[in-house]
Amino acid sequence: MTELMAARMQMGSSLAFHIIFAVFGIGMPLLLLIAEGLWMRTGNDAYRQLARTWSKAFAVTFAIGAVSGTMLAFMLGLLWPRFMEFAGGIIGMPFSLEGFAFFIEAIFLALYLYGWDRLSRRAHFACVIPLALSGFLGTFFIISANSWMQTPAGFTLNEAGRITDVDPIAAMFNPSFFPHYFHMLFAALVCVGFAVAAVYAAGMLKGRRDEYHRKGLAIGLVVAAVFMPIQIFTGQQMAVQVTQNQPLKLAAMEGLFKTTKSAPLTLFGIPNVDTMETEGGIEIPYLLSILAYNNPDATVQGMEAFPRENWPNPVIVHLAYDTMITLGSALMLPGLFALFAWRRRPQWLQHRLFLLGMVATGPAAFVVLEAGWITTESGRQPWAIYNILKVEDSVTSATGILPWFITFSVVYVLLSVFGVLILLRMAERRRQRLVAAEVAVVSGDD
């Protein structure tokens, strides 16, 4: 394996791992806000229990997110020093701002977690607000740096290839920033909503149909269902943005080799770079032209219009994209179904099939998340900074990356296994406490 390949695999696996925990860091505060807010309003203890349980689980996911995020900050330099040397002086600022956002999030999380018994109710609740805001802001800054890699701005290259006229603000608010930001932000909220709903649906399937589980499922599902339609809209904005800024990426996403008027949307199928055809896909007439240009007669550029050495791998990009849009669209269903059932057939919300479906949405949402991330980042290849600096020119000259890649992969596996184990034990302990409390009440020795 080449050093470049090892570096790409280490970066890719680290990001794929981190994004899961980062998403909880963005979404969990909102759920805590809702649960604790409802408790303060209604006094219903089930809400307080939910907030308390979530805060403990969040402590674990947040810590893993913090350490894996630190790894990424270092790895940007360790694996891609040429990229950082180039980009640091242009887009480093949002990273620093993210540092501040992360500080605020860590501070208020500590106050929140350890403050249940030390702060007044109001002060404790007040901690969730900066917690949630700093999560949203952190996303804002990280996605700013990430979108800059897709649509670099805020500098000029002189004839000698040196950077001049740096404008950090223009770099931050680069052309694809807002679509990327909102698409990521709502993805996080949807993922966390479904993940939480899935956990309580699983509990209900095991017969734990108490108020605590029903309310846990409801909060998760409502959050996911509210943001899911908005997410489809931001996805559409992303398609428009990619068409304008990265037409080659769009062509790879759609598996479109030849420039086509009234282009159909091809679902699935395997793009074959030798025959320049996407084989075995399902074509939906005109849809791509409509999606990209809002016009069924529009001409969409195929990959053939661009030099071959700049092509991303269309197999990965196309399949990841298809996974995102099909499975992602399917995630509209639970919300629509629940809305209907809530009005007309409330008993359906307790039905086994519905609960099974809800359990599936948790992992499905994260598959969509990873697929979306793979689409946007693999679609950026072979560039680290789009049309400016290639990935192969960014890699470190240090050798021996492979053993570290293996080491860190083992660490990620261990963190995942133990993380899940600890969260499961946490839930188990809560149940044991409840049973013990009931026994105490029944036998009268409170």
Add this chain to the structure above:
Amino acid sequence: MTTEPTLVGLAVFSLLVGLSAYAVFAGADFGGGVWDLFASGPRRNQQRSAIARAIGPVWEVNHVWIIFVVVVLFTAFPAAFAALSIGLFGPLSLILLGIVLRGASFVFRAHAEDQPKLQRWFGIGFSVSSLITPFALGASAGAIAEGALKPDGLGGWYPVAWSDFFQPFPIVAGCLAVSICSFLAATFLTVETKGALRDDFRRRALIAGGGVALFGALALPLSTRFAIPLSHELLEGRALPLVVSGGVLALVAFVVTLTRAYAVARYVAVAFVLAVLWGWGVAQWPYAVTPYLTYQDAASSNAMLRVFLVVLAAGAVILLPALYILFHVFKGGHPDAGSHGPDA
């Protein structure tokens, strides 16, 4: 186009402020891990839980300072960040591994109360990585001071060989870093404990203080042989006042710990660490990578640094009150400070 020296100076100042905060706060957390590893005697379990209580609410915030340092470095001095990343690829990867294992094991251990066996393993992960990480950080700083990180003449850098870290000066620098962390931790813990447990940590503060004195005394003469530019500034140049005050402060810290003036000892220990760190920072100036790359040559553009420094100042205005609240609630002599775990 050269960057304005004032802006460069202010950026280096921010970098050192971040490093100081990391050294004092996270350094003490690492030191706590070291004392977890060396917990001994009849109260070994109480020692461990006192350490866990002290670190619990604050370690993540303290840890963020290293992220702050990294982002300031790559925003203000991208060329230096690239050089360090290439040259110190191995040790930085090791440090990273230590940071991850330390944080994750600590949290896992805190939440694995009903699985003693697993909990012991997490404890080992936590304490061993708390020892290795500061050692590797200190050794890396030592290797840079020796001039082990060299340019390849093609605009890049040679990776520093592992054997360059296993030299007298980097090893002593690594040991000094570990002693300083342990000293800080033990001193802080005397303030947060009572009775016999407090005496345990007092003894540990004195032992670590001895280690600091030993490795400090070894580092200075070794630097005259292996890190000549650094030693010149340390012993005869502009860093001399800081070195002298560092020595005096170390002595004072030792004496006040001996006389059980714990509240004072805490602040003297912090002042001592700051003297060491700024002494090193001032001695290494103007080099980011001694003696090949100056901060000036590694700096970003004027436009970037100007906006960046304004952003840092604005960020500090938000950050400092938040930090104050955190430490006020968890370290500010609350009647039962440190007596609650998360959601106990």
